[in-house]
Amino acid sequence: MKSTENTGKPSAKSTKKSFLKGVYDSLASVTLAIFLLIILAMTSIVGTVVLQNGSPEQYLNEYGSGTYRLFQALALDDMYRSWWFLTLLALLLINITLCSIKRFPRAWRLMTRSPSVLDDVLFRRMRFRGSVRRGVSPEETEERVRDLLADRFGKFREDRSEEAVTFFVDRGWYGRMGAYVVHLSILMLAVGAVYGGAVGFKGFVSIAEGQTINRVPLRGRNAVIKLPFDIRCDDFQVIYYPGTQQPKDYFSDLVVIRDGKEVMKKRIEVNHPLIVDGIYFYQSSYGVDRSSTVTLDVLDPSGKVAAPSVTVAAGQPFNVIGDSATYGIQQIMPSYIGGRPAVRMSRIASGARQDFFVSMAAADRDKLRGGPVYFRIRDANIREFTGLQVAWDPGVPLVWIACFVMIGGLYVAFFVPHRRVWLRIELDPDNTAVLMAGSTNRNLASFEKEFNGALTALKQVLKKDPGKE
Structure with missing residues (x-):
């Protein structure tokens, strides 16, 4: 007769079962939930401080090229869609689900038995x-x-x-359901966010004054979406703090055109978007359209005309008679000294570059720069554009429902x-x-x-x- 010997070593089946139980207990632990919530809270602070879904120009102007490259490497410019943030959210949802599954039977017994x-x-x-x-x-x-x-x-x-x-x-037996109702609301929030991200879209479009558009380039995707209506920008204005170039407010007058007819007009500004068919148009940025031009008089040091006037756009190099250097307008500023326009220019000669400003409010100031010629602004045909963030999120209704469910769950959990x-x-x-x-x-x-x-x-x-x- 054969005898079996107990070696004291756990079988492969029991080891696998023990490992899976350990993984399950770790994923269902309250410690993991607290850790994930702390990490998500800290990263959300970063997402609040760092501009999200801005244009490359905004990041370069505000942070510089080196910091912008770091943001792109860590996906901090679109943090809430980054793989690592979504992984943290997925872990939190798994944790909440397993915590509920593990603890709900006991709560149900206390409520019903x-x-x-x-x-x-x-x-x-x-x-x-x-x-x-x-x-x-x-x-x-x-x-x-x-x-x-x-x-x-x-x-x-x-x-x-x-x-x-x-x-x-x-009395108050349903109070034990409060935590699980909150858990359910978090899952609803996640489903709403995922559904909105998968089905909806986010894009950015620049509209110059007087321009009409019906196509929006999508962010993060090499695609353009066609709107079921047209949007026209009738006017764009910036209000600056007195004596500074810091914007106090900026707004756009938009018109919605459907089937050739104007159906809606609205002035939008930051946090006051235009909403059409569930599509949101947020005031995001602004700037000078590339079609803007400035006409410059070319004068010699005595103030006499040295060459014919030139009409140029930003980024367009030009030469003048009597000077071998190459000039260019780097930036057109609609409002500078006294609310009048100015330009930032450059002069390149023998490989050396010199930057200087020419302001309409200080007509002969450029004379102080020296050189064979100086410039005076005769006219400025400036056309500004408004930068709009465009978003359609069909998951928003579910997110709102989840918020109300969460409020109810929190009330029951803490006060019943x-x-x-x-x-x-x-x-x-x-x-x-x-x-x-x-x-x-x-x-x-x-x-x-x-x-x-x-x-x-x-x-x-x-x-x-x-x-x-």
Whole structure:
């Protein structure tokens, strides 16, 4: 007969089972949830500080080329769509789901299967408990206890046996569902966000004053979406803080055109978008359109005309008679000194570059630069553009529903405690003990005060009536 020898080594099957259980317990742990929430909160702060989904020009102007390259490498310019942020969110959702699956059965048992009979074992387990000696008959005790419970706790259940009768109050049982409702709302938020990201779109478009568009280039994708209507920019304005070039406010006058007819007009500004068919048009940026031109007079140091005037656009090099250098306009500024236009120019001669400003408000200031010629702005045909972020997110309604569900779940979780009270009356005339016990899952101090008040009231109502034997 063969004998089996127990080597004491775990089998491969049990090792695999133990490993999977360890992974499951780790993913369902509260510690992981707290860690993920802290990391997500910290990264969200970064996402709030760092401009999201801006144009390359915005990042280069605000942060510089080196920082912009770092942002692109770490996906900080579109952080909420980056692979690492979505991975953290996915881990959090898995954690929330497994936590709920692991802990919900116990919560459900506490809600639906609370013992309605107060026996000696249950009485000793309760943190809040007390006993009273009745001075009246069991029948009279039952009547008075019913009145007391109805006044103090409202509805109650009754469980009767040959030896005793137990009154059971089960109040706020649904409060235990609060955490799971919050978990459900988080999952709804995630589903709404994923659905909106997969089906919806985000894009950026520049519209010059007077221009009409119906196509929007999409962000992060080499694609363009055609709108079911046209958008025209009638006007764009920037208001600066007095004496500075810092914008105080900027806004665009937009017109919606459908089937050749103007159907809507709206002035939009930051945080006040235009909404058409669920598509949002946010005021995002602004600038000078490439079609803008400046006409410059070319003068010699004595102030006489040295060469014919030139009309040039930004980035367009040009030469003038009497000077071998190459000139160019680097930037056109619609409002500079005194709200009048100016240009930032460059002069390149023998490989050396010189930058300087020419302002309409200071006509001959460029003369101080020296050189064979200087410039004066005769006219500026400036056409500004408005930069619009365009977004359509069909998951927004579900996100809003999830927010309301979350608010309801948080209220229930924090302000609806599950409170249970048992009161047992012995039916044996010789046993005058009346036992009372209670439990709550939160706000112990408040329940202790309520329980002790009910216990004191019970002692009063069960006193022997004066004059009765």
